[in-house]
Amino acid sequence: MSLGRIDFDTVIVRFGGEVGIKGEWTRRSxxxxxxxNIKKTLExxxxxxxxxxxxxxxxxxxxGEAIKICKKLSKVFGISSLSxxxxxSSNLDDIVEKTVSFAANVLSSKKTFAVxxxxxxxxxxxxxxxxxxxxxxxxxxxxxxxxxxxxxxPDISFQIEVRDDKAFVFSDxxxxxxxxxxxxxxxxxxxxxxxxxxPVACWLVMKRGAxxxxxxxxxxxxxxxxxLKRAVKTAKVLFEWAIGFPKELLVVPHGQNLLEIKxxxxxxxxxxxxxxxxxxxxxxxxxxxxxxxxxTGESIGEQASQTLQNLRVLDEAVKEYxxxxxxxxxxxxxxxxxxxxxxxFEFSIERAMSCRAVPRRPSTKAKLKVVLECEQNLDVDFMxxxxxxxxxxxxx
Amino acid sequence: MSLGRIDFDTVIVRFGGEVGIKGEWTRRSxxxxxxxNIKKTLExxxxxxxxxxxxxxxxxxxxGEAIKICKKLSKVFGISSLSxxxxxSSNLDDIVEKTVSFAANVLSSKKTFAVxxxxxxxxxxxxxxxxxxxxxxxxxxxxxxxxxxxxxxPDISFQIEVRDDKAFVFSDxxxxxxxxxxxxxxxxxxxxxxxxxxPVACWLVMKRGAxxxxxxxxxxxxxxxxxLKRAVKTAKVLFEWAIGFPKELLVVPHGQNLLEIKxxxxxxxxxxxxxxxxxxxxxxxxxxxxxxxxxTGESIGEQASQTLQNLRVLDEAVKEYxxxxxxxxxxxxxxxxxxxxxxxFEFSIERAMSCRAVPRRPSTKAKLKVVLECEQNLDVDFMxxxxxxxxxxxxx
Numbered sequence: 001m002s003l004g005r006i007d008f009d010t011v012i013v014r015f016g017g018e019v020g021i022k023g024e025w026t027r028r029s030x031x032x033x034x035x036x037n038i039k040k041t042l043e044x045x046x047x048x049x050x051x052x053x054x055x056x057x058x059x060x061x062x063x064g065e066a067i068k069i070c071k072k073l074s075k076v077f078g079i080s081s082l083s084x085x086x087x088x089s090s091n092l093d094d095i096v097e098k099t100v101s102f103a104a105n106v107l108s109s110k111k112t113f114a115v116x117x118x119x120x121x122x123x124x125x126x127x128x129x130x131x132x133x134x135x136x137x138x139x140x141x142x143x144x145x146x147x148x149x150x151x152x153x154p155d156i157s158f159q160i161e162v163r164d165d166k167a168f169v170f171s172d173x174x175x176x177x178x179x180x181x182x183x184x185x186x187x188x189x190x191x192x193x194x195x196x197x198x199p200v201a202c203w204l205v206m207k208r209g210a211x212x213x214x215x216x217x218x219x220x221x222x223x224x225x226x227x228l229k230r231a232v233k234t235a236k237v238l239f240e241w242a243i244g245f246p247k248e249l250l251v252v253p254h255g256q257n258l259l260e261i262k263x264x265x266x267x268x269x270x271x272x273x274x275x276x277x278x279x280x281x282x283x284x285x286x287x288x289x290x291x292x293x294x295x296t297g298e299s300i301g302e303q304a305s306q307t308l309q310n311l312r313v314l315d316e317a318v319k320e321y322x323x324x325x326x327x328x329x330x331x332x333x334x335x336x337x338x339x340x341x342x343x344x345f346e347f348s349i350e351r352a353m354s355c356r357a358v359p360r361r362p363s364t365k366a367k368l369k370v371v372l373e374c375e376q377n378l379d380v381d382f383m384x385x386x387x388x389x390x391x392x393x394x395x396x
Numbered sequence: 397m398s399l400g401r402i403d404f405d406t407v408i409v410r411f412g413g414e415v416g417i418k419g420e421w422t423r424r425s426x427x428x429x430x431x432x433n434i435k436k437t438l439e440x441x442x443x444x445x446x447x448x449x450x451x452x453x454x455x456x457x458x459x460g461e462a463i464k465i466c467k468k469l470s471k472v473f474g475i476s477s478l479s480x481x482x483x484x485s486s487n488l489d490d491i492v493e494k495t496v497s498f499a500a501n502v503l504s505s506k507k508t509f510a511v512x513x514x515x516x517x518x519x520x521x522x523x524x525x526x527x528x529x530x531x532x533x534x535x536x537x538x539x540x541x542x543x544x545x546x547x548x549x550p551d552i553s554f555q556i557e558v559r560d561d562k563a564f565v566f567s568d569x570x571x572x573x574x575x576x577x578x579x580x581x582x583x584x585x586x587x588x589x590x591x592x593x594x595p596v597a598c599w600l601v602m603k604r605g606a607x608x609x610x611x612x613x614x615x616x617x618x619x620x621x622x623x624l625k626r627a628v629k630t631a632k633v634l635f636e637w638a639i640g641f642p643k644e645l646l647v648v649p650h651g652q653n654l655l656e657i658k659x660x661x662x663x664x665x666x667x668x669x670x671x672x673x674x675x676x677x678x679x680x681x682x683x684x685x686x687x688x689x690x691x692t693g694e695s696i697g698e699q700a701s702q703t704l705q706n707l708r709v710l711d712e713a714v715k716e717y718x719x720x721x722x723x724x725x726x727x728x729x730x731x732x733x734x735x736x737x738x739x740x741f742e743f744s745i746e747r748a749m750s751c752r753a754v755p756r757r758p759s760t761k762a763k764l765k766v767v768l769e770c771e772q773n774l775d776v777d778f779m780x781x782x783x784x785x786x787x788x789x790x791x792x
Contacts, residue, residue: 018698018728026760178727180697185704204725208696210704292704300604301576302414308581308606308688315718322711322719329600329722331574332414364422 005105008066008084010168012161013038013059013073017080017178020057033181034078035059040244045072055163062087070174075241077207078184079176083159085168092125092133099134099158099169100141106171107142112150114157121164130160180209182242188324189213189286190295191278192238192249194231194352197297197327199344200335202238204326205295211245213289214238217254217278222357226350233347235396240343247396252281257383258357264377268363271305272371273378276317280384283318285391294318299327299335309365316368401501404462404480406564408557409434409455409469413476413574416453429577430474431455436640441468451559458483466570471637473603474580475572481557481564488521488529491563495530495554496537498565503538508546510553517560526556576605578638584720585609585682586691587674588634588645590627590748593693593723595740596731598634600722601691607641609685610634613650613674618753622746629743631792636739643792648677653779654753660773664759667701668767669774672713676780679714681787690714695723695731705761712764 019030035054038061042049049063063069066084073082088098099115107113115135117127135149138158161168190202192214202212216231232249239247254277261273282294298306305314315323327335339345415426431450434457438445445459459465462480469478484494495511503509511531513523521529531545534554557564586598588610598608612627628645635643650673657669678690694702701710711719723731735741 023700178729185697188704201725205696207727208725210696292708300601300606301581304419308584312688312718316716320712322708324721324724326725328720329597329604331603333574 006084006086006102008086009062009064010085010087011061011063011066011069011073012083012085012168012170013061013079014057014081014176015059015078016057019078019080019180030078030181030184031059033183034076037076037078037181037183037244038073041072041076042069044243047072058163060168074174074176076243077177077179077209077241078181080178081176082174083170083172085161085170088167088169090121090123090162090165090167092130095130095160095162095167095169096133096137098167099160100137102169102171103138103142103158106156107138107145107147111146112148112154112156113138114149114151114154115160116157117160117162119162121162123162127162130162134158134160177207177241179207182206182209182211182245184209185292187211187213187289187291188293188295189215189282189289189291191282191297192216192231192235193297194227194234194348195297196339196345196348197299197302197335199234199238199297199348200338200342201295201297201326203241203338203342203344205324206238206241210292211242212238212295213248213250213285213291215250215252215282215285217252217281219258219274219355219357220255222255222258222355224353226352227355230347230350230352232394232396233350234344235394237343237347239396249394249396250285251392251394252387253390254278254281254387257387260378260383262357265374267359268361269366269371269374270357270359271362272310272313272366273374274357275305275314276371276375277380277383277387279314279317279323280380281387283321284384284388286321288388291321293322293324295324295326297327298325299330299332302332304362304364307364310363313366313368313371402480402482402498404482405458405460406481406483407457407459407462407465407469408479408481408564408566409457409475410453410477410572411455411474412453415474415476415576426474426577426580427455429579430472433472433474433577433579433640434469437468437472438465440639443468454559456564470570470572472639473573473575473605473637474577476574477572478570479555479566479568481566484563484565486517486519486558486561486563488526491526491556491558491565492529492533494563495556495565496533498567499534499538499554502552502567503534503541503543507542508544508550508552509534510545510547510550511556512553513556513558515558517558519558523558526558530554530556573603573637575603578602578605578607578641580605581688583607583609583685583687584689584691585611585678585685585687587678587693588612588627588631589693590623590630590744591693592735592741592744593695593698593731595630595634595693595744596734596738597691597693597722599637599734599738599740601720602634602637606688607638608634608691609644609646609681609687611646611648611678611681613648613677615654615751615753616651618651618654618751620749622748623751626743626746626748628790628792629746630740631790633739633743635792645790645792646681647788647790648783649786650674650677650783653783656774656779658753661770663755664757665762665767665770666753666755667758668706668709668762669770670753671701671710672767672771673776673779673783675710675713675719676776677783679717680780680784682717684784687717689718689720691720691722693723694721695726695728698728700758700760703760706759709762709764709767
């Protein structure tokens with residue numbers, strides 16, 4: 001279908017789904033936030049629009065760049081679907097004329113069609129009247145195409161949305177990403193390694209409305225610049241989904257901590273002790289930034305460190321915040337599938353140096369008592385503070 | 397295709413995916429566990445089999461009930477796919493004969509086919525030889541069908557798996573549920589209300605290998621028997637995925653606690669205080685049963701009680717165990733989709749009494765300090781212990 005030949009003047013934004021079923025007050029505040037996020041996205045991409053009309057259950061964007069806008073807004077959380085449309089008055093003759101001229105541009109290779117209508121407001125006709133009149137006129141106007149009406153599985157569906165004194169004609173419905181508007185929940189601190197999993201975990205909480213503060217633990221000399229670069233690239237992709245929000249990756253120096261852990265503690269506990277330290281630093285960052293929790297990319301059993309026994313020992317290191325693990329019940333294949341959809345997968349699989357501190361036989365069933373004893377050999381508070389004081393921020 | 401006419405004598409069980417990439421020791425112990433779970437499932441469903449042959453990367457079940465067995469085993473965690481097959485020797489003439497007679501039963505309405513072969517062991521022919529000889533013979537044997545070879549997108553694919561002195565012929569690959577064998581991780585205590593979400597949360601951790609101990613909080617007189625029945629029904633469905641494991645639903649009396657909370661605390665905090673009490677009871681059950689954590693069906697923002705601020709206040713009630721929330725980053729539609737696949741959806745939407753204690757305006761941003769003050773009015777330890785002492789167990 002070559003929608004490019006139609007002079008679209010409107011984008012219809014729908015935010016049904018979960019936003020729609022909220023109570024009045026919450027729904028309104030979510031909708032206002034969504035309009036704000038839409039505006040920021042349009043400005044960021046230098047997309048022109050005349051105005052944004054926000055009515056109950058719909059946002060209409062008046063613009064000459066409808067198709068481009070639909071594409072960009074399909075990445076804005078909270079939008080369930082979008083349609084490039086042409087506006088006309090709610091006068092039935094106008095609707096018929098506009099839909100027929102719309103049809104003229106897209107019908108060439110289509111054999112069957114349907115006309116559908118939704119109406120809000122008082123009009124001297126029913127929705128059924130609209131469908132009948134428009135359908136009849138399309139059949140009459142293009143006898144050479146041998147068209148047929150098919151209400152079940154049409155090749156193309158002409159849709160008319162009548163709202164009070166206006167009407168909108170469209171045929172395409174572009175799927176939005178869904179979820180809740182970013183910013184409808186408080187911030188979360190996210191451990192971002194840049195591997196396949198952690199960016200997906202970040203994205204899932206963003207989709208539920210929480211802006212992220214991604215933190216990368218720089219384990220050099222056990223990793224190198226390639227590992228950091230990979231994390232930065234995945235952060236950049238994530239921030240494409242968060243236009244208008246801060247785009248900072250916090251880089252926490254952690255190599256010295258790891259070195260001391262290796263020197264002073266049993267080798268097989270290295271990963272557990274390293275990650276407990278990460279959790280503690282993340283907790284401190286949450287406190288400093290006013291975040292409400294910590295997000296990790298762990299999935300049960302995916303790695304040796306991610307047995308339920310080990311996760312319990314890790315969890316114990318965080319005292320005042322919940323640790324959210326959005327991937328906890330997902331399979332590797334499902335996670336990879338999401339990473340591809342999000343756009344982080346291609347960067348996550350770039351060659352990067354794996355942490356050289358990982359022991360050959362990491363503990364799969366760490367005992368909290370033993371771990372706590374080992375930590376007696378470390379100056380935990382000092383190490384946490386040293387890392388916090390040396391954080392640097394990378395703009396993504 | 398009417399596979400019913402073929403005398404299958406074998407089921408090929410594959411457990412690739414995540415089990416396959418584990419280290420040798422872990423992989424072997426997972427495989428042994430999987431064989432055990434398979435045996436229990438076959439016994440439970442009174443399905444006959446002669447023997448189970450466990451080789452590296454495959455399990456072969458010798459049976460006259462291959463199709464029935466494939467269907468039942470597709471619900472066993474850790475299996476990535478299954479095929480009903482016929483066995484023959486690795487002699488090339490035998491393979492050709494067996495595949496042609498297999499083909500005779502399924503080719504009627506198929507126009508294009510492919511032959512594929514995988515070989516493990518030493519043989520006087522290559523895999524390519526097998527494909528060529530079999531393909532040639534099929535074309536010669538059914539001239540009346542006008543068959544064509546199509547290696548890209550065949551209507552049917554005949555597959556031959558040669559393993560040392562044996563070979564297996566099959567055409568169908570039935571998808572398994574994947575994940576890890578149940579029991580490869582320790583137990584988890586799961587809050588099961590019977591609504592749409594909590595059964596899905598249970599199922600996801602089961603899929604990662606953790607057996608569940610589901611607990612239902614009986615809020616009567618604020619709910620009634622319909623709510624309990626719904627929970628029991630969803631538990632029954634979940635246990636169909638856990639054959640050979642205990643099938644007990646723990647019913648915790650919680651109505652009296654809720655009554656006291658309503659009497660002594662601000663109305664808008666009812667749900668937070670109620671749920672904190674549930675978390676505490678769950679923690680105590682985890683300790684008693686040797687479970688390694690607590691699972692809930694919470695998803696960010698899905699309900700008023702599930703803002704990140706509230707979740708943080710809830711989380712604080714659990715001291716020694718992680719709270720896992722497998723649905724935390726999922727949309728309602730995704731959760732419903734999974735519930736349908738699992739089989740719990742139809743029961744979760746049955747009419748059941750909603751909790752009548754839920755206030756009209758529940759707090760969406762509870763403050764921990766205020767909540768802790770309110771709990772001063774409650775004898776928390778006494779309430780927890782009273783519930784624990786009066787738990788009853790329902791066999792599902």
